[in-house]
Amino acid sequence: MSNVLQIAWLIPILPLIGFIINGAGRNNLSKGVSGFIGSAVVFASFLLSIYVFIQVKNGHTDVLHYFNFINIESLKIAFDFKLDQLSSLFLLIITGVGFLIHVYSTSYMHEEPAKDFAKYFAFLNLFVFSMLLLVMGANYVIMFIGWEGVGLCSYLLIGYWFRNNDYTIAAKKAFIMNRIGDLGFLLAVFWLIAKVGTVSFDEVFSTVNLAKLTLTDKTGITLLLFIGATGKSAQIPLYTWLPDAMAGPTPVSALIHAATMVTAGIYMIARSNILYTMAPLTQGVIAIVGLATAVLAATIALKQNDIKKVLAYSTVSQLGIMFLGLGVGAYTGAVFHVMTHAFFKALLFLGAGSVIHAMSGEQDMRNMGGLKKHMNITHLTFLLGCLAIAGMPPFSGFFSKDEILAAAYANNPLLWGIGVITAMMTAFYMFRLYAMTFLGKFRGTHDQEHHLHESPFAMTFPLIILALLAVIGGWVGIPEVFMHGGHKLEAFLEPVFANTNEYVNAHHPHEHLSPSKEYILMGVSVAGALIALLYAWNKFSKYEKTELPSTGFAKLLENKWYVDEIYQSIIIQPLRSLSVFFNNVIEKKGIDGFVNGTGKAVNYGSRQLRWLQSGQVGAYVLLMVIGILVLFIIQLFL
């Protein structure tokens, strides 16, 4: 086997080094230095990732063994990295987009004090490290280490401005919701250990071990893993943390909550594709949950006014689409969408960041408008991003989304129908966002207007690159109908999903859609999106601020279906009351009351018993005689 990949350990280690340097030297490093270190290590990783990618593309996949994490008789967990097509692709996305966002951050976070600036980069590097660990891990445990690691970084970065109570609450919420999912993940791992005694991907997915798992096992394991994914990738019912997570700095939202971390769930399921394929029930659940999330989030996004919130719900919605893809077996499509989504969503977030930067921190779209003329690059790149997400051909989003929708149609036309509606809503709210922000006239204060400016190069440069990728990124996956052999990505990822394909073909092969049908489907979805797009453009470029509160359905949407409130009242409040009940009643009055009561009883008994000691001889003798009587009765008559 080739040792060409041995160097891969450097990929995660470099950001870790960056973290340590920035973390340890946070009091001494200047902003320039820490920004440079932070970006440079990720860039180095990126270069290495490219190298790895090329090697993998040339067929050098490998599992790299470093040391044994846990090694006992009944369980061996190795600290291994698995480098194959899937992970190398993700490496590219993470380090690539990551690098751009680092660069962007050097400028975006410039207002921060040097200490916090270094801290920011340290956390960001730590995140990259964790994410790389997640992706490179060759078994579920290493993946889980990264999995929780990214959760931690997300927590730290959401709560970056720790003086603000709302932000720290959001951070906490994110972490805890992730934890709920993580428990599912862990239980799945335990199930695997109990059944097959290993957690390594290669071993679990081997035919021998798969045969050990019954259908129940597979369904259970995959469902539990999916629970993990719902936490990390913000699906129903654990999605509510993601919109709140927008409390963090915007580049963080771009990197963690749009491009990389939230796609961990998709990565994990794609990694475990064979298991999922063999558990149709789970697939159904995933498809439905994914689609439901997509619709729900999209509806909410329709009425949000915070620029980042719209993007957040859009992310949730897009993630839902990806899960739909996974659910209908379009693993490649899902991964493809992850990639394109990483490009355009990062672009959108960074663009939004640029806008917010220009607006001196203002995030409410109702106070924006007409920024087009102040911020050329931002405007243009943002528009490209919007087009991409709206699924306009030939932008990247079109190809990836369409692949998923096509697969959904093959599975069940209803899924496709809802998917299309979602796509229309996407187009609508994105262009609502675009129009309200960039078109029309400026609605903010004069101070803000005075400050409006295009962002510096460090910010626009990533925008440009990402816009480019958002446009062309989809071309690696041009469907067969357009171009024979056009789907490079599918060919590239083929080894990863080989088992699945084999299994599907063996068990219930579904016929390919005819090209004509495929054209029709595409046409419908593109047309729908276009209509929605134009309608939104039309409507919101003339947007005026209004003080009228929304009513009815709009209000429901504006308040996000009251999901947070429902959670609050049916889960959090009862649990809190339960805590109080445990503490005040069972603990203090019950158990401790019993313990102290024993002491009190002894004291009370003591006070009562001493009255026996009346001090009178007659009484003493009487009691003695009674004692004698008792003894006699016991001895003679019992």
Place this chain on the structure above:
Amino acid sequence: MGNYITFPELLIWLPMLAGILCFISKKEQSAKTIALIFSLIVLVISAVSLFYTDSKFATWNIVNYFYPNNIGNSFYVGLDGTGRLLTFLTALAFPVIFIATYKNNYKNAASFYGLMLLTQSGLMGVFCAMDALLFYFFWELALIPVYFLCSKWGGEKRIQATFKFFVYTFTGSLLMLIGIIYVYLHTPGRAFDDNTSSVHSFALNAFMNASLSASEQNWLFWLFFIAFAVKMPIFPFHTWQPDTYDQSPTSVTMVLSGVMVKMGLFGLIRWLIPIFPLATVKFSHIIIILSVIGIIYASFIAIVQDNLKKLVAYSSIAHIGLMCAAIFAMNQLSVQGVLLQMFNHGINIIGLWIVIELLEKQTGVKHISQLSGVANRAPVLTILLVIIALANIALPLTNAFTGEFLMLSGLYQFNVWYTVAAGLGIILAAVYTLNMIRNVFYGNTNSVVDTVNEISFNEKFILGFIVCLIFIIGIYPQPVIDLTKSAVTELITKIK
């Protein structure tokens, strides 16, 4: 006495000697110095012992003196992997505590340090004893100095709280004493004989060979278990703990929570399960259910605790509950996890206490609601605390993750639903820990916190040390696993 090195003895007598020296020294500074130096020496010895085994006894390091008596007890001490690990934890904890609280000025420092070292000696004895009566001796010996430490140097309500603690544990251990006697009388041999070879014996191996019927095991099991359950403590025997932790001087709380609760777990592993294998199997469900109830119950209570110390106490109850449940899951994964986690929990909780001690010392309050925004004033402290707190909630790459992973994994193989319930503890742990971090460290400073200063060098040093340990074991736990592997295998084969 053999011709091999006798680590157990050194570990027991050296702290005792040091303790007596402290008592004699009278002067505060000299007592401090003696305590620190001796505890460091003990640490070194203990560290060396980690790598030492007698060729004669494969994995053990045993000392056995018979002194003339007619009941067959002897000074019989030994170290196996488990013992080494826990004596090392004990040896590690004390210097850490001494350094962390080096600046504290105790009234009657000589007695304070003397009692601390006596406690250490007692703890070492508990972990080394191979003779049931000796075990009981040390079990109590560890308790008495702690009683005085808490009652003398504790908080306002210290006397009641400590006394509750004392009576609770004392009652438990007396029940165990009855159990010991009963088992003793059923060991091979007769009660009294001139020919010592046929006398009943208190030795561990004799206990393991005691002829006990299943029904006898059933109630003996509970006699032992209650003693250990009180010490750990397991729901519903836990109510002494929050009060005691709250009222004790923090350095004693560190000993209590870091090392002393391990006595109970160790007792289960060394003195309960191998002696009553049938009962263990029979009652494992009940115990695990109790433990799991304890996990969830304590976690819920921790969520609404305003008192930092009580919060940590309840969190400790939850963690110990998991360990207890894992022990009774009785498979290699779970038991291995417990052993690992015993060590980890010791380190982590001491770290937490150090931070709380620092906060309380500087601000004079220990209530979460009165604190806010410490991170503004003491960022290094905050970072270290956050790391320790994350270790406390078993984040991967911290030490506790490996332990909890193994324990839960083992528990899963025993029963799925217990694991799910115990797993809820992980979520709840995140809830209360992050709440605490948020309320105490984040946000804006208030008037109480305004006076807080960044921690000093030796505090940084010791917390940093703890953090390093957290990461080292978190990333590479294998040495600890290797150390205890054979002990685990032995235990598992015993039960099978």
Place this chain on the structure above:
Amino acid sequence: MDIKAYIVLALTLFTIGIIGVLVRRNAIIIFMCVELMLNAVNLLLVAFSKMHAVSAAVKASPTYASDAQIFVFFIMIVAAAEVSVGLAIIVMLYRNTHSVDVNFLNRLKN
């Protein structure tokens, strides 16, 4: 005479003594009741001695049923000694309190 008759008699006297101790509060009379109890014992012992005297096995023993009567003798000795001490205590008490009521002094209780 059947031994039961003596048992009944002795126990009756003994019980009267006990009842006396229970119902009277004069220390001297209580003490006298105790003496009555002792005498009941004495009577019973002598009766037993004479009961055993019939038995052949006992006749063979060197002390031949006289042990009980010796015992009675010792009881008398002890009673005499007790009386001297007891009366001394009562007199002392009387000197200090001018009462022989046992309930008069009631400082030690609870």
Place this chain on the structure above:
Amino acid sequence: MNITTLSFILLSIMAIGSAVMMIRSKSPVHSILWLIIVFFAISGHYVLLNAQFLAIVNIIVYAGAIMVLFLFVVMLMNLNAETEPVKNYRLQLIGVISGGALLLILLSALMKMNSQQMVQMKIGDPGLISNLGKVLFTNYILPFELSSILFLSAMIGAVVIGKKD
């Protein structure tokens, strides 16, 4: 009914009756006198049992010495008056009941004995002075000597307690 039985019954009635009178009489002096009658009755029993030595000793030691001592003390204290002004009848009733219950329990148990063991009356030599003397000064010499300790301590007691300082 022969003369032995008759005397037994008479003596018994005398003993029990006097005993009851002793605890009933209000005046301590009367109590003492009733008790002396009990002792005489018991001595009569001793005679009946042919325990001559004890019959004599009982009269000399008990009725003579001890009771005179009692009488002496009572007279000395001038207690010949009503000494128990407050009477707690309930307590007395409980006393009588529990004493009676004790007697009842003991008798009901003992009377169930089925063996008919007879007491040797009027004859037999264990109670003769010569026999007792021999046994006392041979077999029972040790307790005899030890009882001197008893007297010594009683004597010291009388000195320690009785002496006015």
Place this chain on the structure above:
Amino acid sequence: MNAIILSAIWGILMMFSAVFIKSKTAPKYIALAGIILIFAANAIELYSGNSFFTIDVHDMLRTGSFNLTFIAVALGCTAFYFLLSGGEFEKTGPHVAEYFALIFFVLCGVSLCATFNTLLMLFIGIEIMSIPLYILTGSDKRNLKSNEAALKYFLMGAFSTGIMLMGIAFIYGGTPNASFYIDNIQLGTGKMPVMIAVGLVMLMVSMSFKVSAAPFHFWTPDVYDGAPTVFTSFMSTIVKVAGFFAFVRLFENSFGKIQSQWQTLIVFITIATLLIGNVTAVFQQSVKRMLAYSSIAQAGFMMLALFALNDRAKEGLVLYAAAYSLATIGVFSILLKMNDYTIDGFNGLAKKHPLLALTTTVFLLSLTGIPLTAGFQSKFYMLMAAVENGHHFWIVIIAVLFAAISAYYYFRIIQAMYFKEPLEDIVQTSEVTVSFKILLVITALMIIILGVYPELILGWLYH
């Protein structure tokens, strides 16, 4: 034999010394010399097996290593008692030498109780032990409490003597071979005859009275409280354990074979004693009275010896005698130095007299039964004996639960000494000499040595 005769002789000697020696302190030294002499004589008898005096006792006394060891323990404890508290005799009254004489007589009774082999000797032994105690109790003549205690003790003691004699009479009547020898009762293995049963219960009642087991303990708190403290110390320790030794000896030798027929009674008495002793002690404010109740509680534990009635029980009893006596004597000797007998009187003692506080702590820990003290070893042996007995296992659990309660009241004193501040700047104790401190330390060390190495005493039991 040596102990009986020599202590009687020394008692007489002390008595005469009062006539010839007027010094107040001299009697203490004479007594000390005497106790050491008697101890040595007893030790020689124990070691060689031969007494100085050869008297044909007609088997009324039996000396064996067990009895002699017990006597040695009693004498040893008395020696400690003299050393620690001997100086306090003169505070009671002017008749110091007489008090010592009485104590020697008591010791004679103790020795008799330890060696008796007939009911007669038991009776005489008990009486020789009791009568001097009546006197000692009332020796503080001007003190009404002392008067009251003496009267109560005397009346109830006489009453119990009556019960005991009735019991002896019935035993005698029920024994076919008309003998008072305790090992000659000739019981079959079947159900015991009614007369024996009645006698047994009565003997048990009276012996329970002597050892202050409930429900026959009522005299104990009042008498211990009322008696001059220095004598309470003696009677609550050596006399009481002697009573126990006699109790066990009597029941083992005479009724041991049919133990199952009367064990229920012992269970009843044991539990009642443990309950009343421990629970009532909790509320007491006076240390002296608390110790009186604690002595009842300890009696409850010693009752386990009677419950078990095996070798271990007897070993345990001897050990218990030593442990309990030493600790209680120690506590009382310190109490004697205190000006205030309430628990509050001990507040903050550790500040002013750390050594006193430390030794008191050792004594109290021993009484509680904490390992490394003699008290633990003795309780341990008792529990072991009871478990070994095999019946009524639950009684052991009840016993330890009550032992846990006992920690409650013993630790109140420790808490007062160490963790509380004295109320005001008052003189807490009378003068404490260096020699007294040294003796205290020796006593405490003794307790610890016995706790670590009980063989020191037990080794002699089977010599």
